[in-house]
Amino acid sequence: MAFINLQNVTYKYPLTKGPVLQNINLQVREGEFVSVIGPNGAGKSTLCYALAGFVPHFFKGEFSGEIEVDGKQSSKSTLDEWVLNVGLAFQNPFNQISGAKYTVFEELAFGLENIGVPRDEMKVRVEEAMALTGISDLADRSPYSLSGGQQQRVALTSILVMRPRLLVLDEPTSQMDPIGTREVFGVVRRMAEQGMTVVMVEHKMEWIAEFADRVIALKEGQILMEGRPNEVLTSDLLTENGFGVSRYTSTAREAKKRGLWRKDHLPVTLDEAVEGFKK
Amino acid sequence: MHERLSFHIQRDSFLHRLNPLTKLVLTLALILIAFTFPWYWTPHILVLIAIIPLSIVGKVFREFSLTALRLIIPAAGFLFLMQAFFQPIGEDVIFKFYFLDITSESLMFAFRNAMRVFVMVSAFTLFLVTTHPSELMSDLTRRGLPGQFAYVIISTLQILPQMQAKAQTIISAQRSRGLDTESSFFKRAGSLIPLIGPLVFGSLVEVEERAIAIEARGFTSRHVKTSLHEIPDSAFDQFLRWALLALIIVSIGLNLWPS
Amino acid sequence: MNINIKDLRFTYPTGLEALKGINLTIDSGEQVAIVGQNGAGKTTLVRHFNGLLKPASGSVIIGGWDTAKYSVAKLASRVGYVFQNPDEQLFSRDVLTEVSFGPRNLGYSKEKIDELVKRAMALTELNDKAETNPYDLSPTWRKMVALASIIAMDTSIVIFDEPTTGQDAVNVGRIAHVIAELKKEGKTVITITHDIDFCAENFERVIALSKGQVLLDGHTREVLGQEETLAQTYVDPPQLTRLGKRLGLKETVTRQEEFMQAIT
Numbered sequence: 001m002a003f004i005n006l007q008n009v010t011y012k013y014p015l016t017k018g019p020v021l022q023n024i025n026l027q028v029r030e031g032e033f034v035s036v037i038g039p040n041g042a043g044k045s046t047l048c049y050a051l052a053g054f055v056p057h058f059f060k061g062e063f064s065g066e067i068e069v070d071g072k073q074s075s076k077s078t079l080d081e082w083v084l085n086v087g088l089a090f091q092n093p094f095n096q097i098s099g100a101k102y103t104v105f106e107e108l109a110f111g112l113e114n115i116g117v118p119r120d121e122m123k124v125r126v127e128e129a130m131a132l133t134g135i136s137d138l139a140d141r142s143p144y145s146l147s148g149g150q151q152q153r154v155a156l157t158s159i160l161v162m163r164p165r166l167l168v169l170d171e172p173t174s175q176m177d178p179i180g181t182r183e184v185f186g187v188v189r190r191m192a193e194q195g196m197t198v199v200m201v202e203h204k205m206e207w208i209a210e211f212a213d214r215v216i217a218l219k220e221g222q223i224l225m226e227g228r229p230n231e232v233l234t235s236d237l238l239t240e241n242g243f244g245v246s247r248y249t250s251t252a253r254e255a256k257k258r259g260l261w262r263k264d265h266l267p268v269t270l271d272e273a274v275e276g277f278k279k
Numbered sequence: 280m281h282e283r284l285s286f287h288i289q290r291d292s293f294l295h296r297l298n299p300l301t302k303l304v305l306t307l308a309l310i311l312i313a314f315t316f317p318w319y320w321t322p323h324i325l326v327l328i329a330i331i332p333l334s335i336v337g338k339v340f341r342e343f344s345l346t347a348l349r350l351i352i353p354a355a356g357f358l359f360l361m362q363a364f365f366q367p368i369g370e371d372v373i374f375k376f377y378f379l380d381i382t383s384e385s386l387m388f389a390f391r392n393a394m395r396v397f398v399m400v401s402a403f404t405l406f407l408v409t410t411h412p413s414e415l416m417s418d419l420t421r422r423g424l425p426g427q428f429a430y431v432i433i434s435t436l437q438i439l440p441q442m443q444a445k446a447q448t449i450i451s452a453q454r455s456r457g458l459d460t461e462s463s464f465f466k467r468a469g470s471l472i473p474l475i476g477p478l479v480f481g482s483l484v485e486v487e488e489r490a491i492a493i494e495a496r497g498f499t500s501r502h503v504k505t506s507l508h509e510i511p512d513s514a515f516d517q518f519l520r521w522a523l524l525a526l527i528i529v530s531i532g533l534n535l536w537p538s
Numbered sequence: 539m540n541i542n543i544k545d546l547r548f549t550y551p552t553g554l555e556a557l558k559g560i561n562l563t564i565d566s567g568e569q570v571a572i573v574g575q576n577g578a579g580k581t582t583l584v585r586h587f588n589g590l591l592k593p594a595s596g597s598v599i600i601g602g603w604d605t606a607k608y609s610v611a612k613l614a615s616r617v618g619y620v621f622q623n624p625d626e627q628l629f630s631r632d633v634l635t636e637v638s639f640g641p642r643n644l645g646y647s648k649e650k651i652d653e654l655v656k657r658a659m660a661l662t663e664l665n666d667k668a669e670t671n672p673y674d675l676s677p678t679w680r681k682m683v684a685l686a687s688i689i690a691m692d693t694s695i696v697i698f699d700e701p702t703t704g705q706d707a708v709n710v711g712r713i714a715h716v717i718a719e720l721k722k723e724g725k726t727v728i729t730i731t732h733d734i735d736f737c738a739e740n741f742e743r744v745i746a747l748s749k750g751q752v753l754l755d756g757h758t759r760e761v762l763g764q765e766e767t768l769a770q771t772y773v774d775p776p777q778l779t780r781l782g783k784r785l786g787l788k789e790t791v792t793r794q795e796e797f798m799q800a801i802t
Contacts, residue, residue, distance in 0.1 A: 040677065083494060090492075098492070122507055179772040251781075449626050456639060480625065
């Protein structure tokens, strides 16, 4: 029994012309780390909103099909119940600051206050979450005084602290420095290993290949391809459809033409590239 | 880069430790008494026996004096001048200024009104400076104020500095495109559209995304909410609130009493 | 038009010391990428180039103009600045008006404005969108409108703040093309970026900032090869550079052609 089960999900926002998601079928098992890739306008963010219950509960519009998470159906649930199981962080960190809190510590406690976590437990959970994402030194800063990358870490932490069963992340590292990005992928991987299911929209192919269990390529609201990261991210189909690829993949593909890459499979990660190019 | 977005100053004082609602009642009591108690010198005395002592007890005397000097006294002073000159009451002309007569009555009238305003703004300033906004929100929610309502109040307190920061970025972006915001008034008036357009559009997007973000963190959850900060509410707090309420009633009562 | 920066220091009103003594010269026509961790002072530095921020001490001279003595509007004729978020600058009813806004502010003749706008729109592939309201476009295209509206100002120096953030591969390609064209025209291009592979492929010089100071400055290959020093400011070398290192190549490589040459 899959932890996430999407059956024929089709959705159109009230103001868009055509459907943004078309007949999406998707199963994800518990503790799996799935990465969603695709060009702008492919429906990645809408898929995130659908998993997190905001499509259709918040946005309205025309929805058909069924979304099931942990045996519960989105259509038979209310948004306030749904979000207890499913956490969402999205791209623009500034708009994710509640605006009601004056320090990062308070900001992180906001969600726990809402769901009635006792004060002592709240403090422990906030401190643990801050340590996990490496923002303990920001505890007393105003969330508004932080850089975009730091705010993104706060946004991610504010969801992790809620301990959702399913974590939905929409480009959570877009404003982070490179090593910060890698660290966040590492944190998310660890959460998955502890049993949290993760769906993460990202562009950074090298880290997707390194950390995710599976990749789903979306295009124009449909699943173009899905499978193991190496299999999907090296496929010619992606390049033909305007997806980005890692430099290891593009370079090896070029090298293959010149007879300098002799393996059957193209690489996505550094290790795979080293393996294939080694004399 | 705005590090501080509220007026609140963290200190450990008697005033800081009072329950937020008690402080709110205290603030209202000071204002209502200053405006209704039927004795001429009431607001003047309140400044001496309440406002100034409270700022000392609250360990914010220095900050309070600065605000008073820079903001409250000039505002009250302006009000004083306006009323002294333009209040056509009294016979006892002290001096003439062109066609304007200053009478002792108008002077006394203006003085009292200026002091009333001084008490009002000062009381609010002390309240904001010594009360943590999140504590106020949590306390009012605990007492049955709907969570959404409290959120609107508290986020409005933050929205002005935020809008200001955002407007600053937009102004920077347009100045970088050669928009002259430093010259004449007319040029500046014409340059408002490039500033307001992005501000309004940005706010619409922001409101929607913020609604999603707080909802994703259980904002409308039907659980009983808890609070990170422990909010004191001692027997003394309760006593003080009732006492202040009694004072307000007495003051209003005396005011309405036909003399 | 050279940029000369001497002992530049800057502290925010909050007391945060963002720049702690920067010395730099950027020559006319250079393509420079500025990299470094969040909060290193990248944006603070480039906001001095067009006078949005004025030095607390030290000086920034743009082709003989001391930025401390010129208004931002005046400096806009020499330095164009594309902000990170296009939504912070777009306001017009249609793309054409939006793109004309900058050159009109600079007081060019009507013919010149038309020509500049046409060229900028062609370069950013916006020709078929001239009549569209910018807010009806996708965020990707809004970004291109923001680019076009600065390019149309025809400044000698163009600054991009994180141009590739949130853009897909196709659009990153378009932005790279714009930068290459600006280079051909002899413009100075300065870009803040976290995308190190993009940086390696499109810029000749890289400046790495760390905690308000210049950590590394030099030719792209030279700077991006220094893995340990870069790590101090949370930057990884480009993918191919790391690959080259692991394969034990003698030379540092940053781009595909270099890599191919090195392994054949």
